[in-house]
Amino acid sequence: MADPVFFELLHAQIVKYVEERQTKDTDLSSLDTIGFTCGYKIIERLTRDWPKFKDELEIVKFICTDFWMAVYGKQIDNLRTNNQGLYVLQDNMFRCLNKIAIGKEHLQVAPLYYTFTCGLVRGSLANLGVHCVVNAEVQNMPSVKFHIQLPADCP
Amino acid sequence: MSRQTSRLDAKKVNSELFTLTYGALVTQLIKDVDNVDDVNKQLERMGYNIGVRLIEDFLARSGSGKCYDFRDTSEKIQLATRMYLGVSPTISNWSPSGDEFSLVMDNNPITDFVELPDSHMGLKYSNMLLGVIRGSCEMVQLEVSCWFVQDQLKGDNTTEIRVKLLRKLEDSVPAGED
Numbered sequence: 001m002a003d004p005v006f007f008e009l010l011h012a013q014i015v016k017y018v019e020e021r022q023t024k025d026t027d028l029s030s031l032d033t034i035g036f037t038c039g040y041k042i043i044e045r046l047t048r049d050w051p052k053f054k055d056e057l058e059i060v061k062f063i064c065t066d067f068w069m070a071v072y073g074k075q076i077d078n079l080r081t082n083n084q085g086l087y088v089l090q091d092n093m094f095r096c097l098n099k100i101a102i103g104k105e106h107l108q109v110a111p112l113y114y115t116f117t118c119g120l121v122r123g124s125l126a127n128l129g130v131h132c133v134v135n136a137e138v139q140n141m142p143s144v145k146f147h148i149q150l151p152a153d154c155p
Numbered sequence: 156m157s158r159q160t161s162r163l164d165a166k167k168v169n170s171e172l173f174t175l176t177y178g179a180l181v182t183q184l185i186k187d188v189d190n191v192d193d194v195n196k197q198l199e200r201m202g203y204n205i206g207v208r209l210i211e212d213f214l215a216r217s218g219s220g221k222c223y224d225f226r227d228t229s230e231k232i233q234l235a236t237r238m239y240l241g242v243s244p245t246i247s248n249w250s251p252s253g254d255e256f257s258l259v260m261d262n263n264p265i266t267d268f269v270e271l272p273d274s275h276m277g278l279k280y281s282n283m284l285l286g287v288i289r290g291s292c293e294m295v296q297l298e299v300s301c302w303f304v305q306d307q308l309k310g311d312n313t314t315e316i317r318v319k320l321l322r323k324l325e326d327s328v329p330a331g332e333d
Binding site for chain 2 (some may be wrong): 002003005006007009010011013014016017021030033034035037038041042045046066067069070071073
């Protein structure tokens with residue numbers, strides 16, 4: 001069983017690789033792709049023995065509780081929705097950011113550290129049949145808000 | 156949410172997350188870098204960077220001190236593999252001079268869910284492990300070189316990593332100090 005520390009170091013190396021490779025400041029698509037591929041595959045194994053989810057809210061709840069618990073060692077602290085396809089997941093102690101100084105000092109590097117997770121969540125939801133756009137925002141490290149936006153025509 | 160189902164096993168999930176993330180990374184590297192040799196090199200370098208940091212965690216958690224000989228080192232590498240990958244390799248094939256040994260793994264968790272396509276036979280998929288060993292040994296002043304003798308992905312029965320001690324690194328005194 002691979003140790004979480006190993007994963008954290010691997011994640012840091014991926015971040016470093018993407019950071020060195022990117023030509024424009026904003027191009028983090030490969031981080032997102034890596035997360036997506038990973039999320040898409042892992043969710044299949046995690047939910048194999050689970051009963052079918054009733055609706056998308058239940059899927060998002062699963063992501064917030066059991067999925068987050070298993071991957072990041074804690075649950076999402078706050079889940080909000082506008083009931084029109086937007087979900088906001090708030091994690092006050094996000095594991096990929098909690099090694100960086102608390103506060104606003106290093107906000108510009110935050111996207112490097114949460115993009116993988118955006119992809120991970122997007123990939124997981126995609127394989128559960130929820131196609132969406134996932135974004136994140138950080139106002140104050142190490143707290144992060146993930147925005148899951150479902151397309152408007154979704155029931 | 157229904158509560159009758161068992162909760163997820165965090166350890167197993169973490170292990171699979173690691174394996175799959177690694178897989179996704181290799182995929183991305185192959186996409187970015189056409190040359191398989193460069194992918195191998197990049198994986199090794201990333202492993203080196205991980206090893207340099209991982210050794211700190213290992214020393215802190217295992218409470219082990221300095222290795223007094225290379226046999227001791229091999230046992231610690233075995234312990235570290237158990238700690239971080241959850242597999243227990245066997246140590247065998249010592250060279251007569253005692254500076255070379257093999258780590259034999261019956262299964263390599265990094266290569267779970269992996270099959271190499273024929274077009275990528277040159278890819279050393281788990282090359283990161285070699286980098287990790289090299290990097291962490293360097294931090295305890297041992298210069299080693301490692302390579303794969305057998306690889307399950309290439310159709311062998313086991314995965315065998317050969318580790319060779321090149322030399323012991325000496326502390327050099329900074330200029331201007333005694």
